Amino acid sequence: MSRRTIDGRYELDPLSRRGGGMGEVWFGYDKRLDRPVAIKFIRVDRQPDGKPDKELTQRFVRESRVTARLEHPGVPAVYDCGTHGDEIYLVMQQVAGCSVATLLDETEIPVAWAAAIAAQTCSVLAVAHANSLVHRDLKPSNLMVSPDGTVKVLDFGIAAALSPTATKLTRTGVAIGTPEYMSPEQATAGSASPQSDLYSLGVVLDEMLSGENQFSGPTPLASMHNHMGRAPRPLRHRRREVPEGLERLVLWLLEKSPDKRPPSAAVVYERLLDFCRQLPAFPGYVDVASLHPVRMYASVVGRIAAPAQTTSYVAPVITRPARQAAAHEPFRPSDVALARKDAHALKVQSRFTQAAEVLAAFVEPAARALGTAAPDVMALRIELADVLFLAGDYRRAAPEFAALAADLTERDGPGGDLVLRFRLMEANCHAAAGETTLALTRLGRLLDDERRFGVDEDQVLDLRRQIGLLELGAGDRVRARKTLSDLLPDLERRYGPRHPSVLNVREILSGLDGER
Helix, strand or coil: CCCCEECCCEEECCCCCEEECCEEEEEEEECCCCEEEEEEEECCCECCCCCECHHHHHHHHHHHHHHHCCCCCCCCCEEEEEEECCEEEEEEECCCCEEHHHHHHHCCCCHHHHHHHHHHHHHHHHHHHHCCCCCCCCCHHHEEECCCCCEEECCCCHHHHHCCCCCCCCCCCCCCCCHHHCCHHHHHHCCCCHHHHHHHHHHHHHHHHHCCCCCCCCCHHHHHHHHHHCCCCCHHHCCCCCCHHHHHHHHHHCCCCHHHCCCCHHHHHHHHHCCCCCCCCCCCCCCCCCCCHHHHHHHHHCCCCCCCCCCCCCCCCCCCCCCCHHHHCCCCCHHHHHHHHHHHHHHHCCCHHHHHHHHHHHHHHHHHHHCCCCHHHHHHHHHHHHHHHHCCCHHHHHHHHHHHHHHHHHHHCCCCHHHHHHHHHHHHHHHHCCCHHHHHHHHHHHHHHHHHCCCCHHHHHHHHHHHHHHHHHCCCHHHHHHHHHHHHHHHHHHHCCCCHHHHHHHHHHHHHHHHC
16 A cells, blocks of 8 residues: 655555544654654645645744743654645654543543543643643643553644634634633633633543533534533532542632633642542553553652742743853954844744844843943844744743833833834733733733824724733623723724724624623
């Protein structure tokens, strides 16, 4: 039987094809390294000529690189990504085991194992969220339980790459995610934060413990409405053996407002540990007959003593060793131009993390030699902040934009175009990192100043819309309804009743009115 080969390297098993919501997955072999791999082809919007959207493809590559930097035993390794003909694909570690979806179809999951699966998932989410990466589509089919008992979280970055709220690259206007597991803020505003992942985890955990998805409706829209308006039923009404503390934790995860959910995946992890101290046999799914090498390794690492009085978990942030060249050689003003040239060459290839390293290595020595407000240094700092944002490193980008706005305010005054732009970018970074309250505070102050300085009306209207959507994403429906209701007549006056932005706001308001 002939086998299809991707880019002359990845040979597909013709009997392994499996469909999925965002594309299809094949098993195969990497002929160069002689190892099994999984290849996921991603379903994307097409241009009129039938080819994938170029900008969306670029974003997919960027998100794949962010995921590839996410080093955690619970995340399948990303080996490669690219395009083949008119398709885009991702090459990943092939994972053995069965999905939680399969477990739900075939057996009743023991309470301790449900807690253990959720706890391992939280371990992955803690690292991902610390690095500004939100899954957006957590569900049973994306959680794989290996024969050694470890859990792998699949499809990180794919939903983010295709999200119409993260970028204006898709044309469908459809919220990305699976309606049966979608948080209320994703269903209403299309926005996602770390707390959105925790809500989805709560739905999965509730289903693992009860055997049913209590929010599932006859249609995707019905499921979304259930998440927005239906109060969750306590677990112990459906499975008496569930401990009260675990029931309370699930209800906490399923709070409709993101601000009322647990503050982090690490907090949920700590709560779950009490319910999975002793894991029973799980025959047919977890091999307990032999001492698996992974459990041997984890058993020793688990004995590392925690520092005294340590009560909180700090997830590691992805970092790379700083470039050392600038530290050992005298700084020359010409170095700034060379650094920007090198960084630009990397940006063209979408290698944003490396570009940020190049720029960051020269910012401090250039500032010492020339001053932080020198034109060349300012250009270097602006480029660094922009590249960090493109790399998805929002927590590093936010203070860079804030510092730029402060320095330029001293130079140009508070109403300068660049000052307002950098303030907006800082707020966007906080929003992307899940710091919604802080983002709304920044955007509210920015809106007041844009009105005061007579900024272009289109820009003000767009900012008002952004605030309304963020309020909606934060679960503050009352405030969001007022913001968007006040905005709608101004949008109609400016653009006409059939403009896409007018139709979008009107549709959101209609959905909010339907919840009453």
